[in-house]
Amino acid sequence: MTAPPRGADLLARALRRAGVETVFSLSGNHVMPVYDALYTEKLGLVHTRHEGAAVHMADAHARLTGRVAVALVTGGPGHANAVSALYTAYMSESPVVLLSGHAPLNQLGRGAFQEMDQVAMARPVVKQAWAASDPAAIAQDFARACRLALSGRPGPVHLSLPTDVLEAPAAGAALPDAAEFQARPMPLSGDAAHDLLARLRQARRPLILAGPQGLTDSGRRAVQRLQDACGMPVIATESPRGGNDPALGAFAPLLAQADCVLLLGKRLDFTLGFGKAPAFADGCVFLQADADEDEFRRSTEAVGDRLRARARSDFHSAAAALADAAAVGGSRRMEADWPERVRSGIAYRPEAWRQAVAATAAGAADAAKPAPLHPAALCAAVQPLLDSHPDAVLVVDGGEFGQWAQACLHAPHRVINGAAGAIGAALPMAIGAKHVYPDAPVVALMGDGTFGFHCAELDTALRCRAPILCVVGNDARWNAEYQIQLRSYGAGRAIGCELLPSRYDRVAAAFGGHGEHVDKAADLPAALARAAQSGLPACVNVALDGLPAPVVRRPS
Incomplete structure (x- = not known):
């Protein structure tokens, strides 16, 4: 007689029905029933070296596909390690579902393990x-988690999995049904779309x-269709620097000239x-289409009666409705050269x-003369790799070097650390991206501080056959914080930001990957080519001039 399915078996079957093919995970006592069920369902498993890295991998996967991605970790400290990475996914509106093992329900309050x-x-x-x-x-729980993660403003959802629930028949x-795992659209009505568009056309x-x-x-x-x-x-924009995001060039002064947003x-x-000067002109008025009612309250608190109209809708529904409404045509007062100026x-x-x-x-x-490279020169050497494939992926972390990379590089697909501003995610995100585009180059640019967070995931990349390329800009310091100290307190009071000019390329080689060290500009193109052609997870460690992040201002 066949044994009835356990809760863990139903969960694994629900994962398959949701279209999840790969789970990013770090094992532990509480989730062993799920591992056993994943084996039965033949679902892919990327076994990481840190729970936060599993979440970052799922985050990149979710952003690139637009589908739910799953991180699975054990309970207690495993769950705690994963939670900090959820903040990056949350601020980037990424539909990640974190499944965490949990102490048995029948032991809660009695000092259960973890x-x-x-x-x-x-x-x-x-x-x-x-x-x-x-x-x-439990399958309905997971379907609900997927639906919530995708609906309205997307974002992460957490489901804890008590071991007795997983093991019980x-x-x-x-x-x-498959539809229960999908987003619930929040459409923008035709009348609301026409009203918003009419107000914009008066600006x-x-x-x-x-x-x-x-x-x-x-x-x-x-965005392109609507424009x-x-x-x-x-x-x-997805940068914590908003209008001053170096990837947006000299946009900030133009944002301050807008009269209706x-x-x-x-x-x-x-x-x-928060909608105020100097980011915006004092007379600028705002319209808002958003899935979250609470955002209207926050906007009203920020700008008061300058919020002139609001409508509830998710981003994709609103963008489509506005594009459809614009097709009808209508008069407008917009300055003729405004789009080109922007x-x-x-x-x-x-x-x-x-x-x-x-x-x-x-x-x-x-x-014969070693010299730290200018960040723009380093990026110029990387760009040909991103131009070499129609699905190349650029992954960029934060920090000063990250801002240079975001400003100087472009690729068909891009993942950054986002509005959270937290560093450390780039290497695991690159692994998540490689699972989406296995045949395309995935190039992750990061500072030396970032590399230290999750360098052990090079072992994960090797085991799961994900030949990512990490380019480390090594200026031997926590440069973002160092630059703050210089600006705020002076060079004489800079403290605690020094790092060693470590050979991170040797770290990659020790894990079984490919390493290159570059301290002369002439050597960089060949080093990048060797790393890209190695077929291994690779680190190109580049001696970098520790410049502050760029601030782009166009001459008047």
């Missing part, structure tokens, strides 16, 4: 969190600002100076950067 209130710990950095309580309902339980310098959803693959297509339809600038799934938060401002990069690249190339002939 017992803690995991739901309360996760709640501040997820859309919702709860613990499963019934083995027969769940005879007679049925799997949810001289209108802007539509989208949040992180506008920079996913599907989001970029939605083509309405003729107004539509700008997406539609926030399309974009929070009016610190990244936009476009050219975003495209602008200082001539000094090109001169630095040229000077580096000219000096490269002196191969």
